[in-house]
Amino acid sequence: MISRTLMAASTRPIILAILSKGEDYGYSLIQKVKEFSAGHIDWTEGMIYPVLQRMEVDGLISSKWRMSADERPRRYFRITERGRAELASEMTAWGNVWKALNHFAKALRAE
Amino acid sequence: MFDLEKSIGAWKRNLRKQETLEDGIIGDLEAHLRDAVDALKRDGLPEEEAFRQAVARVGGAENIASECGKVREYRLDLRSPLRASRFMPALLGNYFKIGLRKFRRQKGYSLINIAGLTVGMTCVVLLLSWIQDELSYDKFHEKINDIYLVSAHIKKEKDQLQMPSVPGLGSLLEELFPEVEESARFLAGNIPLILSYKDRTFSERRVFPGDPEALEMFTFPLTAGDPKTALKDPDSLVLSERVAKKYFGNEDPIGKVITVDNLYPLKVTGIMKDIPRNSTFRFDILMPLEFYARNIHKEVDLNGFTNQNFFVFVQLRKGSSWDDLNRKIKEFVVATYGNDDYVPVLRPFARFHLYRLGDGGGSFEQIRLVGFLGAFILLIACINFMNLTTARAGNRSKEIGVRKVIGAFRKDIIKQFYYETFLFVLISTVLAVFLAKLCLPVLNTLFQKDLTLDLLRNPPLLGFLIGISLATILTAGSYPALFMSSFKPIRMIKTFAGSSFERAGFRKVLVVVQFSLAIGLIAGAAGVYRQLQYVQTMDMGYNMENLVFFSSRGRLLAGYETAKSEFLQIPGVREVSAASAYPTGGRSNDVSWQWEGKDPELKPLMTDMSVDSDFLEAFEIPLVEGRFFRKEHDHSGNAGEILVNERMAGILGRQDPIGMRLSWPYTGRSYTVIGVIKDYLPNPSWRGEEPLILHQTPESYNYIFLKLDPESIPQTLAQVQSVFERLNPGFPFEHQFLDAAYESQFDSVRRTRSLFTYLAALAVFISCLGLFGLASYNAEQKTKEIGIRKVLGSSVSAIVIDLSKDLARLVLLANVMAWPVAWYLLQRWLQSFLYRTRMRLDIFIIAGALTVFMALLTVCYQFMKAATAKPVDSLRYE
Numbered sequence: 001m002i003s004r005t006l007m008a009a010s011t012r013p014i015i016l017a018i019l020s021k022g023e024d025y026g027y028s029l030i031q032k033v034k035e036f037s038a039g040h041i042d043w044t045e046g047m048i049y050p051v052l053q054r055m056e057v058d059g060l061i062s063s064k065w066r067m068s069a070d071e072r073p074r075r076y077f078r079i080t081e082r083g084r085a086e087l088a089s090e091m092t093a094w095g096n097v098w099k100a101l102n103h104f105a106k107a108l109r110a111e
Numbered sequence: 112m113f114d115l116e117k118s119i120g121a122w123k124r125n126l127r128k129q130e131t132l133e134d135g136i137i138g139d140l141e142a143h144l145r146d147a148v149d150a151l152k153r154d155g156l157p158e159e160e161a162f163r164q165a166v167a168r169v170g171g172a173e174n175i176a177s178e179c180g181k182v183r184e185y186r187l188d189l190r191s192p193l194r195a196s197r198f199m200p201a202l203l204g205n206y207f208k209i210g211l212r213k214f215r216r217q218k219g220y221s222l223i224n225i226a227g228l229t230v231g232m233t234c235v236v237l238l239l240s241w242i243q244d245e246l247s248y249d250k251f252h253e254k255i256n257d258i259y260l261v262s263a264h265i266k267k268e269k270d271q272l273q274m275p276s277v278p279g280l281g282s283l284l285e286e287l288f289p290e291v292e293e294s295a296r297f298l299a300g301n302i303p304l305i306l307s308y309k310d311r312t313f314s315e316r317r318v319f320p321g322d323p324e325a326l327e328m329f330t331f332p333l334t335a336g337d338p339k340t341a342l343k344d345p346d347s348l349v350l351s352e353r354v355a356k357k358y359f360g361n362e363d364p365i366g367k368v369i370t371v372d373n374l375y376p377l378k379v380t381g382i383m384k385d386i387p388r389n390s391t392f393r394f395d396i397l398m399p400l401e402f403y404a405r406n407i408h409k410e411v412d413l414n415g416f417t418n419q420n421f422f423v424f425v426q427l428r429k430g431s432s433w434d435d436l437n438r439k440i441k442e443f444v445v446a447t448y449g450n451d452d453y454v455p456v457l458r459p460f461a462r463f464h465l466y467r468l469g470d471g472g473g474s475f476e477q478i479r480l481v482g483f484l485g486a487f488i489l490l491i492a493c494i495n496f497m498n499l500t501t502a503r504a505g506n507r508s509k510e511i512g513v514r515k516v517i518g519a520f521r522k523d524i525i526k527q528f529y530y531e532t533f534l535f536v537l538i539s540t541v542l543a544v545f546l547a548k549l550c551l552p553v554l555n556t557l558f559q560k561d562l563t564l565d566l567l568r569n570p571p572l573l574g575f576l577i578g579i580s581l582a583t584i585l586t587a588g589s590y591p592a593l594f595m596s597s598f599k600p601i602r603m604i605k606t607f608a609g610s611s612f613e614r615a616g617f618r619k620v621l622v623v624v625q626f627s628l629a630i631g632l633i634a635g636a637a638g639v640y641r642q643l644q645y646v647q648t649m650d651m652g653y654n655m656e657n658l659v660f661f662s663s664r665g666r667l668l669a670g671y672e673t674a675k676s677e678f679l680q681i682p683g684v685r686e687v688s689a690a691s692a693y694p695t696g697g698r699s700n701d702v703s704w705q706w707e708g709k710d711p712e713l714k715p716l717m718t719d720m721s722v723d724s725d726f727l728e729a730f731e732i733p734l735v736e737g738r739f740f741r742k743e744h745d746h747s748g749n750a751g752e753i754l755v756n757e758r759m760a761g762i763l764g765r766q767d768p769i770g771m772r773l774s775w776p777y778t779g780r781s782y783t784v785i786g787v788i789k790d791y792l793p794n795p796s797w798r799g800e801e802p803l804i805l806h807q808t809p810e811s812y813n814y815i816f817l818k819l820d821p822e823s824i825p826q827t828l829a830q831v832q833s834v835f836e837r838l839n840p841g842f843p844f845e846h847q848f849l850d851a852a853y854e855s856q857f858d859s860v861r862r863t864r865s866l867f868t869y870l871a872a873l874a875v876f877i878s879c880l881g882l883f884g885l886a887s888y889n890a891e892q893k894t895k896e897i898g899i900r901k902v903l904g905s906s907v908s909a910i911v912i913d914l915s916k917d918l919a920r921l922v923l924l925a926n927v928m929a930w931p932v933a934w935y936l937l938q939r940w941l942q943s944f945l946y947r948t949r950m951r952l953d954i955f956i957i958a959g960a961l962t963v964f965m966a967l968l969t970v971c972y973q974f975m976k977a978a979t980a981k982p983v984d985s986l987r988y989e
Contacts, residue, residue, distance in 0.1 A: 010826075016578075018799070018987075024144070025142070026139055026143050027142065027143045027146040027147065028146075030143075043149070044169075044170035045143060045168045045169050045170060045173075046140055046143070046168075046169040046170040046175045047170055047174065047175060047178060048142075049136050049139045049175065049179075050136075050178035050181070050182050051142060051174060051178075052139075053136065053179065053182045054181075054182045054185065057182060057186050057189065058183060072142055072145060072146075073138065073142065074142050075135070075138070075139050083471075103288045
């Protein structure tokens with residue numbers, strides 16, 4: 001179970017990471033998160049949209065409505081340059097956190 | 112049967128209830144839901160179950176909506192506020208159009224505003240040009256900043272006394288101090304002289320005896336002749352162009368000989384340009400002082416140090432400071448005489464007119480007064496504008512509301528109202544200039560001025576006028592602009608009702624201020640009138656009624672005894688007397704009389720006068736003690752005898768001064784006091800009864816006085832004239848009545864009075880104009896109320912009284928505020944007179960009653976109109 005705070009903190013880097021591979025829309029983003037986290041990350045799906053809105057306001061992503069192949073209108077999100085820079089710095093931060101945790105985890109396991 | 116589309120429709124409707132969920136995000140959610148349903152269906156769930164699970168996964172509408180709300184707020188915070196461009200020319204046109212429409216729709220109010228402002232501005236234009244004229248006095252003299260009037264400060268008992276210049280000072284200062292480049296004198300003698308050339312003989316009043324240097328020091332340009340030499344010859348004369356034309360027509364006047372007083376031939380050596388009106392010294396004939404002192408006025412001592420009505424000027428070298436020189440002179444006097452009892456003092460000629468250096472109290476005071484009054488009038492007009500504009504604010508509220516909703520900031524509304532005020536002031540100013548031009552002739556007669564109003568050729572006046580217009584815009588426009596722009600748009604659009612904009616408190620204050628000013632002006636006018644009345648009718652200690660006098664020049668002086676008996680034979684002539692001066696006129700301020708036991712510190716200024724033995728009878732001055740000059744000794748001049756007045760007797764310090772001997776060191780003669788006469792007051796503007804010595808010196812009987820029978824003055828005068836012309840051929844019979852001559856001294860007070868009267872009338876007019884506007888607004892506001900009252904049985908008079916009560920209360924309050932201030936200011940003004948009327952309350956009661964009456968008259972018309980309207984009309988008006 002992942003805590004609310006950790007979930008909130010990780011949402012933006014995860015979305016940015018997925019979008020850095022190419023543009024995508026909301027439902028598909030959720031599916032990918034579920035898939036890659038093996039179901040551990042389970043968002044209330046509707047809540048992703050305010051987050052995306054906010055990220056757009058901040059200029060990290062941009063969006064465009066488009067008809068997708070199955071004739072359903074969807075809003076596609078795309079990462080911006082600013083988003084990429086944000087992603088890079090988030091990755092470094094998470095990496096540092098992970099390194100520290102890993103270190104302590106080894107120590108714990110050694111006991 | 113489950114219908115997916117219907118269920119999604121219902122779900123969407125539910126989402127739409129959330130205010131913060133915008134269409135875009137609802138679209139996102141819908142697409143998401145459909146994807147989820149499809150996916151679940153693919154997993155084998157029935158449609159209904161798939162929908163239920165998909166909805167659960169998407170989550171509750173409230174939570175999403177609240178998150179979206181946060182994003183929206185965040186976005187709003189980020190948005191940079193809208194800034195309208197500072198200046199939108201397109202709006203000016205709109206403001207103009209709206210202003211014009213409002214003008215047309217509210218003709219009455221607009222006209223009241225324009226009329227008030229126009230009258231106010233007219234006053235200002237006129238007063239400005241008057242002030243400008245006053246300030247321009249003497250400025251045409253090129254060396255004005257180097258010229259100084261020399262006068263003497265004399266210590267008299269304890270006070271400092273300032274005297275006009277004495278003739279000997281100029282050359283003395285020139286000798287003693289290198290800073291003094293030149294000195295020149297004028298004699299302010301106002302004695303008419305008879306000038307003749309061939310058959311043309313005229314009596315000339317504007318004759319100035321002066322030093323030859325005056326032509327170089329002052330700028331009285333000569334069109335013919337050389338200013339350096341024109342008056343060097345004591346038997347020469349300089350004429351103005353106007354007078355030269357009178358005598359010589361088209362002949363060349365230079366070198367021609369003019370005869371003065373039928374006796375003395377003087378050669379015309381110069382023609383000067385006519386002296387402009389804004390000159391302190393205005394004369395047509397300049398003659399050498401030397402000639403005048405030798406032949407016309409033989410008592411004048413050109414090198415003396417007593418007052419003989421001289422103006423002594425010195426011109427300082429460039430770069431020397433008059434302050435420094437004044438200090439040096441004082442040091443010199445103290446070093447030489449060991450005291451500073453008598454110190455010559457220089458004062459700039461540039462200030463001569465404004466401060467009337469000669470006798471204190473010049474037009475500076477008047478300018479200040481006029482400036483204040485003009486500002487008052489304009490302020491009253493501005494108050495009208497503010498009151499009417501804000502009272503009508505209700506009519507504008509919707510417009511302002513809409514403007515604000517469309518995006519106008521408060522700033523823009525303020526700009527709009529200033530702009531409207533600007534239009535009003537502009538129209539008023541233009542009208543005012545025209546009106547002022549129309550009024551100018553009246554003002555010129557009233558103040559004996561020669562004002563012209565040519566704004567284009569008078570940049571300072573134009574500049575001032577523009578400045579004052581701007582100040583008016585700020586004063587009149589600020590309150591409406593700030594008040595109207597402060598309204599909240601929602602209130603203005605939703606609830607339009609006049610009453611919600613009542614906020615009449617400030618308007619009431621303005622009405623009170625306005626009426627206080629008007630009351631103050633009326634009280635001022637009444638006070639000045641009172642004082643004038645008082646000094647004109649006060650008991651001076653002598654009777655000047657029916658006294659006619661004329662100069663004794665020519666053969667009258669020598670043949671005075673004969674003339675006297677001839678005049679006395681005319682039936683209408685009651686008394687004949689002669690004197691060296693007329694009682695209302697000047698004094699001689701002599702300090703040199705000596706007597707036994709005189710305190711050497713005591714230096715009273717004494718006036719002496721030569722009179723004949725009928726003086727007391729002619730002037731009805733009572734004798735207190737002793738006797739008067741003996742008639743039978745008149746021809747020999749009762750030599751060695753003098754009389755003193757009570758004041759002088761007090762100074763002599765003896766219980767019974769009769770028999771005391773006084774001496775006058777200049778002649779070395781001594782005199783015995785034979786009587787004491789009652790004090791009389793030469794002139795109320797003086798410091799009081801002054802010590803007076805009467806002697807009898809027939810050579811100096813300059814004036815002859817006739818006491819006439821009031822019944823038959825015209826016939827008597829005709830006979831007097833024929834006797835005069837027979838005895839004194841070649842001299843025109845120029846007589847004056849003493850009371851008229853006396854009255855003419857009050858011209859300046861009289862002018863102040865008419866100024867006050869006119870301005871007070873204007874102030875009341877403008878105030879009532881504003882009140883009229885306010886009253887009609889009030890009546891209009893209360894149309895319904897009046898209708899209902901009438902239906903319920905109220906009488907017209909009850910309604911009018913009820914409506915007027917409020918305004919009457921304001922005017923009464925204005926009275927309460929104005930009285931103490933006006934009282935104080937009037938009291939201060941009266942302090943400047945030694946003899947002044949007592950201030951009584953009735954002045955204020957009159958002013959108050961007048962304003963209350965005028966105010967009620969103004970509002971009653973409006974209220975009567977409202978109260979007599981048929982209730983059915985007033986109730987149906989909506």
